[in-house]
Amino acid sequence: MRFSKFYAPTTKEAPKDATLPSHIFLVRGGFVEQNGAGLYSFLPLGKIMLDKISNVVRDEMNKAGALEVSFSVVTNADLWRDSGRFSVFGKELLRFKDRKENDFVISPTNEESAVAMVKNKVNSYKQLPLHLYQINTKFRDEARPRFGILRGREFVMKDGYSFHANADDLRREFDLMEATYSKIFTRLGLNFRAVEADSGAIGGSGSKEFMVLTKNGEDDILCCDSCKYAANVEAARRQPKAPYGDVPEAEPFKFHTPNTKTIKAVSELFRVSEFYTIKAVIKKAIYADNSEIIVFFVRGDDELEDTKAQNACGALELVDASEDEIKNAGIVAGFCGPVGLNAKFFIDKELKDNTQMICGANEIDYHFIGVSVSSFKDDRFKDLVAVKSGDKCPNCGGNLELSKGIEVGHIFQLGDKYSSAMNATFLDENGKAKPFMMGCYGIGVSRLIAVMIEASHDEKGCVWQKQCAPFDAMIIISNLKDEEGVKFANELYQNAINSGLNVMIDDRNERFGVKINDYELLGYPYAIVVGKSLNEGNVELITRAGLNKELIKASDALKVLKERLC
Amino acid sequence: MRFSKFYAPTTKEAPKDATLPSHIFLVRGGFVEQNGAGLYSFLPLGKIMLDKISNVVRDEMNKAGALEVSFSVVTNADLWRDSGRFSVFGKELLRFKDRKENDFVISPTNEESAVAMVKNKVNSYKQLPLHLYQINTKFRDEARPRFGILRGREFVMKDGYSFHANADDLRREFDLMEATYSKIFTRLGLNFRAVEADSGAIGGSGSKEFMVLTKNGEDDILCCDSCKYAANVEAARRQPKAPYGDVPEAEPFKFHTPNTKTIKAVSELFRVSEFYTIKAVIKKAIYADNSEIIVFFVRGDDELEDTKAQNACGALELVDASEDEIKNAGIVAGFCGPVGLNAKFFIDKELKDNTQMICGANEIDYHFIGVSVSSFKDDRFKDLVAVKSGDKCPNCGGNLELSKGIEVGHIFQLGDKYSSAMNATFLDENGKAKPFMMGCYGIGVSRLIAVMIEASHDEKGCVWQKQCAPFDAMIIISNLKDEEGVKFANELYQNAINSGLNVMIDDRNERFGVKINDYELLGYPYAIVVGKSLNEGNVELITRAGLNKELIKASDALKVLKERLC
Incomplete structure (x- = not known):
């Protein structure tokens, strides 16, 4: 081209x-x-x-x-009604009516x-x-x-x-x-x-x-x-997290914990590792017809994974709950725990049967200690945690x-x-x-x-891999007034095409700087610059990845290109 | 395949x-x-x-x-507003609003x-x-x-x-x-x-x-x-129509022509050829904002071409006018002519400067005779006629x-x-x-x-041309239980593929009749039927165009296929 x-x-x-x-x-x-x-x-x-x-x-x-x-790109809405998706698919589904007021989707x-x-x-x-x-x-x-x-x-x-x-x-x-x-x-x-x-x-x-x-x-x-x-x-x-820190042995007890609203504060107050604490994440679950406040409990040092949480409750979407919504749901923010909670909740499955845990007592300025996460119904336990770097592979125990x-x-x-x-x-x-x-x-x-x-670029532009690039190489004519150069470049171009290479020749009446900038931006794997060095029988081969430049014999140009491209 | x-x-x-x-x-x-x-x-x-x-x-x-x-298939309506077509394009343009109530078109x-x-x-x-x-x-x-x-x-x-x-x-x-x-x-x-x-x-x-x-x-x-x-x-x-029949020489005159509403009746009453009569076609022209009754005059033996008429008046559409609409426009149906007509009208350009014409007098039961179609303004004359078989070529005078x-x-x-x-x-x-x-x-x-x-079919199905068919040929195995036949057909199929032919082999476990019916329906240019005649070293070649059948040597099958397809 x-x-x-x-x-x-x-x-x-x-x-x-x-x-x-x-x-x-x-x-x-x-x-x-x-x-x-x-x-x-x-x-x-x-x-x-x-x-x-x-x-x-x-x-x-x-x-x-x-x-x-x-x-067909445009589809009859009846097909989508048959599958049930016409009504449940979100707004991403572009619905429209035709001139006869029938429903269709794109x-x-x-x-x-x-x-x-x-x-x-x-x-x-x-x-x-x-x-x-x-x-x-x-x-x-x-x-x-x-x-x-x-x-x-x-x-x-x-x-x-x-x-x-x-x-x-x-x-x-x-x-x-x-x-x-x-x-x-x-x-x-x-x-x-x-x-x-x-x-x-x-x-x-x-x-x-x-x-x-x-x-x-x-x-x-x-x-x-x-x-x-x-x-x-x-x-x-992941493999269930191993305990760390001393076990905070205690009989079940409701403890006065004024202003102790965060996991960090609880852990410091009781001098226990966060492993033994339970964190509450409060969300508003959106369903097709209604919404509901739901509490998700995970270990104190874990984070909730939103998609897992959404799957746990079957919501269309989870959004943050406002202070008022939390309050109206009867939840005491900062002191929320699964024991005696009067709201819908799920617990991460790694917490099942854990003992000696500390969690909110659902009362301002109080936490429970010595809690056993064991007497809850099985369907409260779901995989809820966001697996992190350093967690252990569920298959082999290696590092994730x-x-x-x-x-x-x-x-x-x-x-x-x-x-x-x-x-x-x-x-x-x-x-x-x-x-x-x-x-x-x-x-x-x-x-x-x-x-x-x-996956492959630098600050100047695209860096296409040779496996799949718009063109294999650009042959750049430095100066259209250089008749020898123009002749050589055109012959090289024609020979490259004839031998099955997919090359472009920059034969535009533009300054060399413009051509080089465009080459670097477009990023074909290789360029052959036909310039002054042709007098000495050389051309410049540029490898786009790394922008490496080397002088090669002009007569070898096609051979070298073919070698590099295979 | x-x-x-x-x-x-x-x-x-x-x-x-x-x-x-x-x-x-x-x-x-x-x-x-x-x-x-x-x-x-x-x-x-x-x-x-x-x-x-x-x-x-x-x-x-x-x-x-x-x-x-x-x-993009979906286009921003703004582009269509820029060109002006968003409002003037008819209902064929599918307009829709996205979730943000912005306009788009497909x-x-x-x-x-x-x-x-x-x-x-x-x-x-x-x-x-x-x-x-x-x-x-x-x-x-x-x-x-x-x-x-x-x-x-x-x-x-x-x-x-x-x-x-x-x-x-x-x-x-x-x-x-x-x-x-x-x-x-x-x-x-x-x-x-x-x-x-x-x-x-x-x-x-x-x-x-x-x-x-x-x-x-x-x-x-x-x-x-x-x-x-x-x-x-x-x-x-076309070349302007040549006059035929005697010229009805007469001085201009308004003639009583009771119940003479058609060209045929006028021509019979005056004993002149239809060449010397003028026909009125009354249409309702639809514009973007309004509509209007327009009369188009063509020679008595010509027909109005709708698209030409539409172009003449610049309407979006022409529809038939009702009796009431015609009457309200002040037009006397059956007796309408260009002389003294109080409505918008156009005249076919072949009528320009014709003399000795007969046309309606815009009065019930009266026609004018001896009319000269000459004193009308130039922009009334437009190309309006539907050219017919037998009319003369505008370039060489040959027959159209x-x-x-x-x-x-x-x-x-x-x-x-x-x-x-x-x-x-x-x-x-x-x-x-x-x-x-x-x-x-x-x-x-x-x-x-x-x-x-x-362009190419018969009563049984498609008859694809060999230049561009879904497949070049079908190799039909008559009977899957015939091991020799299956072996030969598969070898022929493989050899055909290897030599660059695009063939399908019907290797389905179906009755022969089903296979032949499907072949005739799908209509690839050729079929090779591998059946009982293979015992004598022959296969049947079917040419889909004409459904011609011929026995050929099995060993020649590929060669013959290649010859027919080139």
């Missing part, structure tokens, strides 16, 4: 609201352009990256036996369409398994679209839906997809982990997220330093370490949630109608462009 | 509302599936055809120097997005020309979606937008696109014509439609039998013939309509700011799948 015939309108101005390097460089490099809150159009460079990523995804999905389809995901595509068409277990996927536009009306295409409202996603006769076969496909996704992200040159994940609102019996490890990640993930265990903090488990990650894929074992709701069945070996067992599998295709930059 | 691992759920049931073969066969063959009024999802076979067509379009567009982009076309992509980025004539295109989902909220994917609401379209420094360069690109489109439709194996078209609401200085000639076409097109002239009836021109066509592409010279409205300018050679000259160019990608079937 000739830069003079291409359209990559680079600029020095970053978007005002941009904080992430990927957002800044994608806009400055003319890859994408904003066209409204969370809405982006893809310029030629952005479209090239969309296609490159899509092609890798498609290739591996096809090799795994999945079949590509295309669901697809944020396509479980319903996928079920509709097999319902009454796949009738026998003999036609299973079946895996249908698409790479298509999605829309989610995010409350706070941000970070450029990393969290936009319109985005391109690969979403696949598999149908099985039983749970074993679903599990087989789930494992196949884990392997397939690993191949895809490896081919894209990414440093990623498959982590245990919260299945949340999608439901089902198990899910894994694929996380790319980057400094600016939105998600906290915990990885074991000695085995393969890794999990999103929302779903991370906290990293930041960005989600790029998520695979779910859905089970029969959607097929049952939509009454989509097949006849099994015994001629009995059963709902399909389903899996669903997503990859954020457009988001991956940003993730690849988050 | 193995049919046993594929998903083409064929059925004998045609959709209830289906009248066109393409609609019936696309649904019966499991290419597409309806998911709401005018909404279709594409199953694997449909997706394969979408990709095949897209790839041909993309290849030729890239060769012509256009650059592929991707505009793109029916992307002139605004294209202008936004170059505005303030292309600043100099040196950066021109530039042609950006995408292949993307569109949505038009059609009042009456019908004919399956031929007139759906959601569809896939290739839309391109070019930017130029002057009208000459736009004209050059327009001609290049005419040539490019011709290559595309030729590669798709279609019998098409590029015809002169009405530019209508899009505006601009010239446009051409690409029409595929098919029996079930929605459009009337006129093609010259001796030169290349072809036009949509909406824009068709009427055909039915389906529009598959449309190219426009837009001029500066959108760039001016959106204030998108560049600096010309003299440093003066000028609005871009623009062209726009569309191809109905998803509709082409249906068009290809309309």
Whole structure:
């Protein structure tokens, strides 16, 4: 491609609201352009990256036996009513009425369409398994679209839906997809982990997220330093914490503790380690029709994990409770404990059967000591804690370490949630109608462009990996008036194209400084600068990662490029 | 591809509302599936055809120097306000509000997005020309979606937008696109014509439609039998009609013509040919804010062409006027003529300066004779007639013939309509700011799948052309219990794949009759039936077009397939 015939309108101005390097460089490099809150159009460079990523995804999905389809972007609301999601899906689901006042949605995901595509068409277990996927536009009306295409409202996603006769076969496909996704992200040159994940609102019996490890990640993930265990903090488990400090042996007693409202103060007053204290976290749980104040108890040195807490109580959302709301619920802030509490509460499961604990007495300026956390009903105990760096791996006891990650894929074992709701069945070996067992599998295709930059950039711009870059290399003509240079560069360009390299030649009538700045911003893996040193038979090879520069023989330029790129 | 691992759920049931073969066969063959009024999802076979067509379009567009982009499907309403179309576009434009009550549209076309992509980025004539295109989902909220994917609401379209420094360069690109489109439709194996078209609401200085000639076409097109002239009836021109019959010489006179309300009656009463009579067609013109009764006068033996009439008066729509509306407008139905008429009217330009004409006298039971159509103002004369079969070519005088066509592409010279409205300018050679000259160019990608079937099918199903078929051939195993046959068919399949053919093997455990019916319905260009004749070293070659069957040597099967397909 000739830069003079291409359209990559680079600029020095970053978007005002941009904080992430990927957002800044994608806009400055003319890859994408904003066209409204969370809405982006893809310029030629952005479209090239969309296609490159899509092609890798498609290739591996096809090799795994999945079949590509295309669901309509606008979907009939009736399908969403059948599954029950039309009313329960939040405001992210963009609902609209057409000219005839009928309801439609712009697809944020396509479980319903996928079920509709097999319902009454796949009738026998003999036609299973079946895996249908698409790479298509999605829309989610995010409350706070941000970070450029990393969290936009319109985005391109690969979403696949598999149908099985039983749970074993679903599990087989789930494992196949884990392997397939690993191949895809490896081919894209990414440093990623498959982590245990919260299945949340999608439901089902198990899910894994694929996380790319980057400094600016939105998600906290915990990885074991000695085995393969890794999990999103929302779903991370650990070995129960070992006791530390002297056991504060005492008979049960209500103790006067004036103004002792924090764990730190309690621990100091009683001279016990925080291990023996119980912390109350008070939240307001929002449900579809009502809300409720709920207390979550965790060990004094632990923190509440919000998603776990939300799953514990089945709320749509948890928000902080106001002082008045806490008071009206009959809760004494600062002195709240599970013994004799007159409000809904849950206790972290690690506290079960702990003895000699100290907790609030639900009375101003009083705590209980010598408490046994044993006589509560089993369903009060839930996994509630936020696992931290240094906690022990639940599998091997190794150390867990906290990293930041960005989600790029998520695979779910859905089970029969959607097929049952939509009454989509097949006849099994015994001629009995059963709902399909389903899996669903997503990859954020457009988001991956940003993730690849988050994972690899410097202060000057993108640093694309050679596995998947918009172009393999840029051939830069330093000076268009240098006839020898122009001739050599054009020949090199033509030879590179002929030998299968995907190169761009910067043949624009621009100053050399502009061309170098643009090269560094666009970030193709290599550049060949054809300049004055051509007189001595040399050109400059720039390696974008590290911006290393070396003089090489001009006659070797193509050979060296090919070596570096393979 | 193995049919046993594929998903083409064929059925004998045609959709209830289906009248066109393409609609019936696309649904019966499991290419597409309806998911709401005018909404279709594409199953694997449909997706394969979408990709095949897209790839041909993309290849030729890239060769012509256009650059592929991707505009967001959801577009900010502000862009549409800037161009002025947010308010004037009809109900086909799907407008919706997001969770923050801001206005958006689902793109029916992307002139605004294209202008936004170059505005303030292309600043100099040196950066021109530039042609950006995408292949993307569109949505038009059609009042009456019908004919399956031929007139759906959601569809896939290739839309391109070019930017130029002057009208000459736009004209050059327009001609290049005419040539490019011709290559595309030729590669798709279609019998098409590029015809002169009405530019209508899009505006601009010239446009051409690409029409595929098919029996079930929605459009009337006129093609010259001796030169290349072809036009949509909406824009068709002709040589002025030659007079016939005796000239009814008479001095101007108002004649009593009781109950003589039709052209036929007038012609019989006066014993003159219809050539010398004037017909009044009375319409109600709908504008954005009001409506008006307008009379269109054409020669007695001509018909009014609605689109031409609409363009003449600039109305958004023309509808029939009721008896009351006609009366209230002061028009005497059956006796209406241009002389002394107290209503808005236009006259067909072929009538200009005609003499010895007969027309209504705007008085019950009276006509004027001996009328000269000469003293009216020039702007009353417009091209209003519907050109018919047998009319004479405006270029060479040959005979025009009427055909039915389906529009598959449309190219426009837009001029500066959108760039001016959106204030998108560049600096010309003299440093003066000028609005871009623009062209726009569309191809109905998803509709082409249906068009290809309309153009080539029989009563049993699709008959794909070998240029662009979902698969080149089907290898049919007659009987899965025939081990020799299964072995031979699988070897042939593998060899065909290895030599670059795109074949499907029907290895399903189904009766032979089912397989043959499915083959005829899906309609790949060739089939090889591996059956009993293999004992004598033969297989059957079926040519789908004509369903011709021939025994060929089994050992020659691959060679013959390759010969037929090249």
